[in-house]
Amino acid sequence: MTAPLLDVSNLTIRFPTGTPVADLGFAVGEGETVAVVGESGSGKSLTALAIMRLLPRTARTTSGGIRFQGRDLLALPEPEMRRVRGRKIAMIFQEPMTSLNPVLTIGKQIAEVLRLHEGLSSEAARKRSIQLLDLVRVADPHLRVDDFPHRLSGGMRQRAMIAMAVACGPKLLIADEPTTALDVTIQAQVLDLLDRLRRELGMALVLITHDLGIVGQWADRVVVMYAGRGAEEADATRLLDDPLHPYTRGLLAASPRLDARLHYTAGPLREIPGSIASALGEPGCPFVPRCPMALPTCRTKPPPLEEIRPGRLIACPPTLALERADAAAVGR
Amino acid sequence: MPLLSVADLHTHFRTPRGILRAVDGVSLTIEKGESVGLVGESGCGKSTLGKTVLRLVDPTSGRVTFDGEDVVRLSRDALGPYRRRAQMIFQDPFSSLNPRHTIERILTAPLSVHGIGDRNERRRRVRAMIERVGLPLSSLSRYPHEFSGGQRQRVGIARALILGPDLVICDEPVSALDLSIQAQILNLLVEMKRDFNLSYLFISHDLSVIRYFADRVLVMYLGRVVESAAGADLWAKPLHPYTRALIQAIPDPTRRRQAAPIGGDIASPEDIPRGCRFHPRCPIATSICAEREPALETHAPGHQAACHHAGKLSRPPEA
Numbered sequence: 008m009t010a011p012l013l014d015v016s017n018l019t020i021r022f023p024t025g026t027p028v029a030d031l032g033f034a035v036g037e038g039e040t041v042a043v044v045g046e047s048g049s050g051k052s053l054t055a056l057a058i059m060r061l062l063p064r065t066a067r068t069t070s071g072g073i074r075f076q077g078r079d080l081l082a083l084p085e086p087e088m089r090r091v092r093g094r095k096i097a098m099i100f101q102e103p104m105t106s107l108n109p110v111l112t113i114g115k116q117i118a119e120v121l122r123l124h125e126g127l128s129s130e131a132a133r134k135r136s137i138q139l140l141d142l143v144r145v146a147d148p149h150l151r152v153d154d155f156p157h158r159l160s161g162g163m164r165q166r167a168m169i170a171m172a173v174a175c176g177p178k179l180l181i182a183d184e185p186t187t188a189l190d191v192t193i194q195a196q197v198l199d200l201l202d203r204l205r206r207e208l209g210m211a212l213v214l215i216t217h218d219l220g221i222v223g224q225w226a227d228r229v230v231v232m233y234a235g236r237g238a239e240e241a242d243a244t245r246l247l248d249d250p251l252h253p254y255t256r257g258l259l260a261a262s263p264r265l266d267a268r269l270h271y272t273a274g275p276l277r278e279i280p281g282s283i284a285s286a287l288g289e290p291g292c293p294f295v296p297r298c299p300m301a302l303p304t305c306r307t308k309p310p311p312l313e314e315i316r317p318g319r320l321i322a323c324p325p326t327l328a329l330e331r332a333d334a335a336a337v338g339r
Numbered sequence: 340m341p342l343l344s345v346a347d348l349h350t351h352f353r354t355p356r357g358i359l360r361a362v363d364g365v366s367l368t369i370e371k372g373e374s375v376g377l378v379g380e381s382g383c384g385k386s387t388l389g390k391t392v393l394r395l396v397d398p399t400s401g402r403v404t405f406d407g408e409d410v411v412r413l414s415r416d417a418l419g420p421y422r423r424r425a426q427m428i429f430q431d432p433f434s435s436l437n438p439r440h441t442i443e444r445i446l447t448a449p450l451s452v453h454g455i456g457d458r459n460e461r462r463r464r465v466r467a468m469i470e471r472v473g474l475p476l477s478s479l480s481r482y483p484h485e486f487s488g489g490q491r492q493r494v495g496i497a498r499a500l501i502l503g504p505d506l507v508i509c510d511e512p513v514s515a516l517d518l519s520i521q522a523q524i525l526n527l528l529v530e531m532k533r534d535f536n537l538s539y540l541f542i543s544h545d546l547s548v549i550r551y552f553a554d555r556v557l558v559m560y561l562g563r564v565v566e567s568a569a570g571a572d573l574w575a576k577p578l579h580p581y582t583r584a585l586i587q588a589i590p591d592p593t594r595r596r597q598a599a600p601i602g603g604d605i606a607s608p609e610d611i612p613r614g615c616r617f618h619p620r621c622p623i624a625t626s627i628c629a630e631r632e633p634a635l636e637t638h639a640p641g642h643q644a645a646c647h648h649a650g651k652l653s654r655p656p657e658a
Contacts, residue, residue: 046517160604161381189382190544192601217518220547220590232388256539261522263551270570271374271529271552276522283517297519 010212012037017071028235040212045232048283051215055181101184103164107156113167114152120174129134139170162193183215223247231255234286234293237312240320244326251321254294295307341537344527359609361387363562374539376553384562385542389508395466426504430511432495436483443479449502449528472497489520508540558582561616568642578644581617623654
């Protein structure tokens with residue numbers, strides 16, 4: 008692989024009250040879809056905000072670097088970062104209603120982006136806004152452009168947000184739970200749209216989600232986060248066929264989604280005991296309190312994400328040892 | 340005789356923009372010990388249906404019969420005994436638990452209101468229930484905000500079950516919870532069903548959760564039931580194109596990229612399309628679908644669907 012589009016290494020985010028993200032690293036290639044998967048408290052949204060340099064003031068970011076197209080974003084002066092944001096890297100959020108301005112029409116909000124970044128006249132910006140609404144498959148774009156956000160359905164609002172995000176043809180789109188607030192049939196439409204835009208506009212996509220279900224369908228690669236750290240990284244299909252980290256395995260086993268034969272009359276679902284809150288103050292691997300295969304050594308220090316095969320990384324020394332013993336036994 | 344029977348139930352609301360037909364002619368039954376799943380997207384009326392059955396909302400017309408008694412006719416004052424036997428578990432236990440009350444007070448309140456037991460008896464029941472849902476006794480002196488989402492839902496379950504109900508309506512009980520916690524709560528609900536011989540109406544937008552939890556499934560769209568079948572039959576052979584689209588839209592990790600199953604947006608319940616409610620989004624709709632509303636008809640034993648072209652995968656040629 009040539010130099011990746013985005014390369015995050017050893018990212019640590021500190022607040023006065025704690026360290027919600029520690030030693031996180033991953034890369035995103037041009038045109039690639041990488042899913043960052045985790046439950047609430049895993050630090051996945053903070054990671055997205057750190058890339059955009061939109062963390063609250065109280066946060067301190069230390070890092071080996073967040074390199075985008077070879078430049079370290081953390082070292083950029085704010086005026087230059089402002090040119091990256093929106094133009095090169097764009098972001099959409101879970102709830103479009105709270106990120107759209109309720110007193111401006113959809114058209115005005117898209118046009119503002121175009122006038123700011125591309126210097127378009129208001130007439131040209133309006134024309135382009137209508138084209139963008141058409142691009143994200145909003146029906147009757149010449150009418151919708153004058154609508155206020157509350158007049159649109161949740162799915163349409165998210166489409167309008169996407170139109171705004173791709174207005175300047177960014178190289179990277181970060182989508183933070185873009186479909187969590189939407190109904191399943193609408194969710195499929197929006198993911199479909201994001202994937203089509205990725206191909207047509209040559210963007211890379213970082214899909215932040217708690218839903219392992221959409222990972223196999225929409226992502227090339229997956230980073231699983233747990234309590235602020237990378238737990239596992241792999242090709243999407245590999246990860247789902249053969250999850251290695253005990254957390255990933257537990258999540259997949261606990262999901263009623265994966266096996267249509269699961270029914271309450273046939274027995275309980277597999278559970279991951281406890282909750283993510285137990286990671287707080289754990290000096291070792293954050294998953295230790297819930298882990299079925301934890302060893303005393305897991306409690307001493309957090310395990311690094313280590314490569315086990317090309318493109319396959321896990322942060323779990325016991326699993327790593329087992330896999331290596333396996334590989335040795337079969338002579339690989 | 341079924342435990343619960345709902346016949347031609349309508350719940351309409353007056354809004355500034357007209358009449359909102361949230362529940363618009365629903366009939367269903369729940370047998371004793373049965374777990375009935377009710378699935379549909381936002382705005383389909385599933386939550387309003389649940390609330391109407393419990394008389395938290397009054398119906399516009401129709402009948403709700405519980406254990407032989409017409410619940411709709413009961414006056415507010417006479418609802419007590421019914422409320423004792425039919426309870427609800429909500430999606431977000433945080434907004435349904437009073438933040439200023441301890442867990443002990445929250446769990447004791449239903450017992451005092453219904454005049455069950457003396458002080459010691461109530462105390463005994465509350466302690467037994469909190470342990471039964473998997474929380475330590477020390478939880479009783481704490482407040483809702485001190486608990487995680489999963490623990491709060493355990494409190495919500497304890498509160499619903501403390502009166503020993505026969506029917507529990509679960510309204511999206513795991514939707515607000517993280518995946519690693521969902522299985523814990525679903526398993527607990529199954530244990531409770533067995534231990535207390537409960538019947539469930541399990542409301543969810545998530546077909547995969549319904550698939551695990553339901554004996555029989557009702558699919559709702561814009562205020563009406565469009566398909567009803569035993570779980571296995573529904574997954575194997577959905578008859579309504581909307582059910583088929585819902586099943587295809589379940590994000591399946593083992594499936595690679597594929598186009599969205601249906602387009603279009605859900606219509607507003609204030610402006611329900613003429614004819615079949617689903618026809619503007621339906622891939623197999625014909626001219627009859629825009630004109631006449633299909634009735635819920637039996638197509639196989641125990642399997643009903645409301646569709647002029649039930650079971651067909653493509654649009655029939657028009658005459």
